[in-house]
Amino acid sequence: MNKIKSIISDEFNITLTVTNSCNYRCKYCPPNLQNGSEEPILVETYINFFTNLIKDNPQINDYSERFISITGGEPSLYKGIEELISFLNENNFNVTLDSNGSAPKEVWERLFEKTNNTHLSFHPRYSKFPKFDELIEIGQRKNAMMSIGLLMDPEHWDRVLEAVEHFKQYNIPVSYKGVVARTKSENSVKKEIIYLLGNIQVCIPRNNSNILKRIYIKVLIEDLTGMTLIMFPILLKFTTKMEKLRTSNNKN
Numbered sequence: 001m002n003k004i005k006s007i008i009s010d011e012f013n014i015t016l017t018v019t020n021s022c023n024y025r026c027k028y029c030p031p032n033l034q035n036g037s038e039e040p041i042l043v044e045t046y047i048n049f050f051t052n053l054i055k056d057n058p059q060i061n062d063y064s065e066r067f068i069s070i071t072g073g074e075p076s077l078y079k080g081i082e083e084l085i086s087f088l089n090e091n092n093f094n095v096t097l098d099s100n101g102s103a104p105k106e107v108w109e110r111l112f113e114k115t116n117n118t119h120l121s122f123h124p125r126y127s128k129f130p131k132f133d134e135l136i137e138i139g140q141r142k143n144a145m146m147s148i149g150l151l152m153d154p155e156h157w158d159r160v161l162e163a164v165e166h167f168k169q170y171n172i173p174v175s176y177k178g179v180v181a182r183t184k185s186e187n188s189v190k191k192e193i194i195y196l197l198g199n200i201q202v203c204i205p206r207n208n209s210n211i212l213k214r215i216y217i218k219v220l221i222e223d224l225t226g227m228t229l230i231m232f233p234i235l236l237k238f239t240t241k242m243e244k245l246r247t248s249n250n251k252n
């Protein structure tokens, strides 16, 4: 096996997309992250891979922290999820689980004990408050580190506002993620994003295409400053900085 060498930074960071199946059908989510078109890799294969990775590359032990993010689709639908997290945990990996929180509470009783950090995404069209409240209660009882990502779906805006208010009762970081429904025309998108800006906070859609980012930036410029797109790179820098600041505030 080839030796692994860090070429960018001294952070050890791997993201595993363990399944592309999901029990939700969010309109802003690409089909290949929800339709289950890919056969999942067996948990034994992951375990062998990481066992050999550590054995063949002992320098991995020099990293003070080794981060693994587990995502999907919905990762709790992956059959070997508990076994995989237990293995990573026993091998001193710092595991983050990114989930829509829909798994039964019995599963969460175990998952919260094994993961170092859980990021729960709240999707206004599907997620229910009682279920989230139950999860937060379990997580807090187990002293688990968690955060909530609220997807600001323009098609379910009342629920978004309700969720903003609802989660204020908890001492948990909440990040607001701008989304654009794939079926929307540019004009309606524009209005909704301005509304987002006016009411909540600056927030760049993270995983969207460059075209959507360009629409967003254009709206931002016209709305806030009246300047032209010549400012694009500067503004992009500024908003990225804002995003980082917000993320680090959430972590503190």
Ligand code: SF4
Pocket: 022, 023, 024, 025, 026, 028, 029, 030, 033, 034, 072, 073, 074, 100, 121, 123
């Ligand atoms: S919950 Fe996440 S993975 Fe599932 S459809 Fe929604 S955005 Fe996609």
